[in-house]
Amino acid sequence: MSHHDIAARPASREGAMKIWYQSLTRPDAWPAYNAALHDVLEGAKDPDTVIEVHGIEARGGIGDQYRYLEFIEAQEVLSNVERATREGFDAFLIGNIGDPGLREAREIAAMPVLGLCETSSHVACMMGGNFALVTGNAKHAPRIVENVNKYGLASRLAGVRMLTVNRLVDLDLGFSDEQAGRALVDQFLAAARAHAGDGAEVIIPAVGVLMTLLARHGVHEAAPGIPILNGVTTLLKMGEAAVRMRRSMGGVWTSRRAMYAMPPAAQLDELRAHYGPVYPAAPQP
Structure with missing residues (x-):
């Protein structure tokens, strides 16, 4: 085991x-x-x-x-x-x-x-009037949006943006290589700030691995007053x-x-x- x-x-x-x-x-x-x-x-x-x-x-x-x-x-x-x-x-x-x-x-x-998805999305609704997702890639996005709809929260979803991590195990490098980790964080923050600019009130990093990486880097806001929910x-x-x-x-x-x-x-x-x-x-x- x-x-x-x-x-x-x-x-x-x-x-x-x-x-x-x-x-x-x-x-x-x-x-x-x-x-x-x-x-x-x-x-x-x-x-x-x-x-x-x-x-x-x-x-x-x-x-x-x-x-x-x-x-x-x-x-x-x-x-x-x-x-x-x-x-x-x-x-x-x-x-x-x-x-x-x-x-x-x-x-x-x-x-x-x-x-992870149900809990994060419901808690996000207690933190703001809407929430936005940043998924790992385009393939992952429909599955997560489908979950949000299933949980009855479609009206609270402000938007979805995607990173370009098509091979998910590449995310592991972000924990052992400082430069790779910083690049992933920066890519996420660019998407999160774009969501904030569009009116999103809470941002959910919609990849458990990415949530963990952001926690390690102490990233908790997309912009002042716009929280990043750490689902883990x-x-x-x-x-x-x-x-x-x-x-x-x-x-x-x-x-x-x-x-x-x-x-x-x-x-x-x-x-x-x-x-x-x-x-x-x-x-x-």
Whole structure:
């Protein structure tokens, strides 16, 4: 198993929590980024929060801007949701702007499951009247806009601009080469400032890797008073908040009516005979 454990001790005291952070990057293809992601999460988490950062290990992990490849990687994400459920995690965070498997994951799990795109876009709406996106490339943009529409926020989307990073793993160089990193930041800021000039109130860097790079460079505004929302730290803090809210609500979180309903207990044995040990959080028959 390849992962980073972010904590010096297990989550045992009242208020402690154990969070699974799921990246869609293959660790050996993104070594500098994964180290930086670890540092950003370490700096943002609450003292009693235990985070495990996992990437894609089975198949893929380098090209999720393509829908077919994202679909392949989403299978591992969902397998990890089942595993995190069995291992007693308190929340599952999907740290990819496509939110792969988000709805399916909520159907599986009892713990809160949050996605990078949904969380970032909703929080941006609490920060300003609209928000704008800067995506990694033209291929990625329609997928992210589709998510924003799905989340009912189309009227709040002020615009979309794209970087020219067509091979996503090239972003990893930005963490090991200062000049390459600065060039990426400058390219992003040019797009963000253009959005600000058009009236955007909040800017979302719509690539998780880019969010991490901007955090490392301390970039938080496109212009004075125009915030850049860092979705990585936002996802973590909202995940921690969701765990606390669930505890205060007697363990209730995901609605089981309609969209996220699990199969009836009477059907579980039959389903598991054909699909394997699915729905680990479902009531036992």
